[in-house]
Amino acid sequence: MADSGHSGTPQYRQCHLDELLIFVDRPECAADVLGDILARMAEMEFRKAQAELVEISFVQKAAYETARSLNQSLMSMSPQLAPQVAALSDPREVERQLNAALRQRLNEAAQVFRDDFGFALDGC
Structure with missing residues (x-):
């Protein structure tokens, strides 16, 4: 970019390195900037x-697939548990069965995560 004639506006030189555009206000700094990059x-x-680093697209895809799988697993709980808990009269027993089923689903999801990604989620 060229100076527009206003005093104090720096002159810019454009450098190109593997689709990376670098603007420096002094050409003598270009080598330092490129070296840092x-x-x-x-x-x-x-x-x-x-x-230690992975592509963001891999992380995004894995997060999406994990959330989708967990969602499907949790959403299938209601139809499976409804007949069991409908016959119960004790609210504590209903809660116990619901918690046990939820805990099982979350533990299964955590195991799949460990198997797929090689490390455990904290608290699972």
């Missing part, structure tokens, strides 16, 4: 190789 890119690649 290359160092960060190398660190990110290293962290990916160490399995």
